[in-house]
Amino acid sequence: MSGATAPAPRLSVLDQSPVGAGFSPADSLRASVELAQAAEELGHVRYWTAEHHGSPGFAGCAPEILAAILLGHTRRMRVGTGGVLLPRYSPAKVAEVFSVLASVFPDRVDLGLGRSGGPAHDYPQRVRAVRVLLGLDSADPLAAGETGLVPPVRPQMWLLGAGASSALLAGELGTGYAFAHFLVPGPAREALASYRATLVEHGRAGRGGVLAVRVVTAESEEQAEALAQSVLLWRARKDLGEDLPLPSAEDARKHRWDSLEAERADVRRRSLVWGTPEQVRERLTDLAAEHGVDEIMVNTLTCAPEDRLRSHELLAEAFAGDVRAVRA
Template sequence: MSPTDALLSVLDLSPIPAGVDAGQALRNSVELAVAAEDLGYHRYWLAEHHLNPGVAGSAPHVLSALVAAATRTIRVGTAATILGNYRPLQVAENVGTLAAVFPDRIDLGFGRSGQPASPPASTGGEDLRTAGEPAPEDAGRVVAGLVVPAKRQPFSSVLPRKFRLQAELLGREPGDADNFESDVQDVIGFFDGGYRTRHGEGITVTPALGHAPQFWLHGSTAGPSARLAGKLGLRFGANYHVSPATVLESVAEYRAHFRPSAAVPEPYVTVSADVLVAEREQDARRLGAGFAAWVHSIRSGQGAIAYPAPADGGRLDAAVGSPELVRDRVETRFVGAPGTVTANLRALQRATGAQELLITTIAHGQAEQVASYGLLADAWARG
């Protein structure tokens, strides 16, 4: 597959720019989806994040409905629905409602929470003296032109209070991530009629039954999600933008465990990337200021801050403490003129063999985000 054969899709976190409220951020997402459809992007996916002051994307099923209603042909879905935050029946009914109203356009991406449901009671705040430090034996590397940084621990052994509070408010229970495989199979069973109760009874889940979305699993490591996606013959989303150090091994693990299914006869991969494009390199760098501070707010456990305006972004980036905590994300964000960014994306596609690339663009201004997606789509189509 040549790089330009790879489809381009969008992952939207619904970031809240500084000086803007959550309502406007969500309206921006709907507006951006309409623009992405007009630009020829294949999918528009919504993320799920909770208790983040600077991210409005916490209810992806609701937002998916708004986006699907505002668009005509682009596929719409979740990347990802974190199963531990819901009961499988709720997921099937919510997404089944969308798939019944918008047939052949809805995607359901399953995600497994990487955080324990109930960290030890003694946890307080994160110890940033150790978080983010690379393993001594891992210096990072370049593969087929792609930067694969050293593996780093995003959080220390002491998890931030936010995660404990989030688990409590969402009703998480210790060990519930261990139910991930059975939860995925239950949801799929509700759609295809294969679900059976413990007494062997079949049930009808309306409106899910007969209105199956396209199923995906998303993962950041060569762990349970990659293996399960392969085992079940599902499509797999690999997170270069979240965990660039482990993207190659996660894709390899998926392919090693892949078993063909009726819906997916061969391995199918999309890989995410942080991207920001402007006409000139220096303009892209200016618009990209604030990214390090924004990522640091997430990885330090406080929750995403409102995305800084360019005038403030450089100052905030320079003031970031514990730069090792964000170095991998900053070094693997593709920022620049169209030619520079497309070259980086081609390297990502070559190294991973992805059939799709999932682009997430965060800038303070809505016009700059839309322009970035437009410049990228045009450059990618021209090869």
């Protein structure tokens, strides 16, 4: 389907708080606050903070803390986690944290849950326990081995995934579902279709699903290509066991790629969208139509925070016209 005729999707942000070479994790976290404020002014639907541990390239190791900070620095936009790695935590603690957030910021909090970070054999049971504790399911909290606290104000729950299992669980439970296209694009259509079919099967009223896509744009094709090469070099190195901060576009330009790096970069190109704002808008509109979603969650990695902010601004201009009109 052509991006010229397909309806444009709504935009959101998945923020991994990337750390660029020459920048500190503190710089990256402060940049996340600035980006969240800009995203709200640009009219984005939601803003999610990711969870990573022990990675020099990402500063976001406590998504619920960062989400709380961003909720306090924004006024209207939904803010949440993309996501809390549930195998690492007690369901009771997760429920308590998000009941507090939802009580202070009603109708704005998204609880996104992921299954990585530890043994995941009991992940479905953990998700169900969180739902019971938050009062999202009518079951006895003690059946989950927890003491229940049902808050008067509840977050909206989402499951995150890159395959079929979380899609089926989300459909069964009636939660939102976000597919990580930026990790592995291949199964996206099947997973989202399975999610929607399972919603219908269980009589649930879900939200249709969200596609999380890695994107970078700039004023010119040349600039966008330079930023994309930085991302591809970082990702190729990470795939090969060398986890580093994101290189600058200049360092990526000067880099002499070895055969293994080039091979990994070729694979990762499939999960990265880049170009001028108009080119990226058309591609994202096509992706939304192909996958049956009306919301794209944009994940942008750059070495310099100002390049990331500018990429989001340019994309908003391409989708909604003049940024000044959106802010008005």
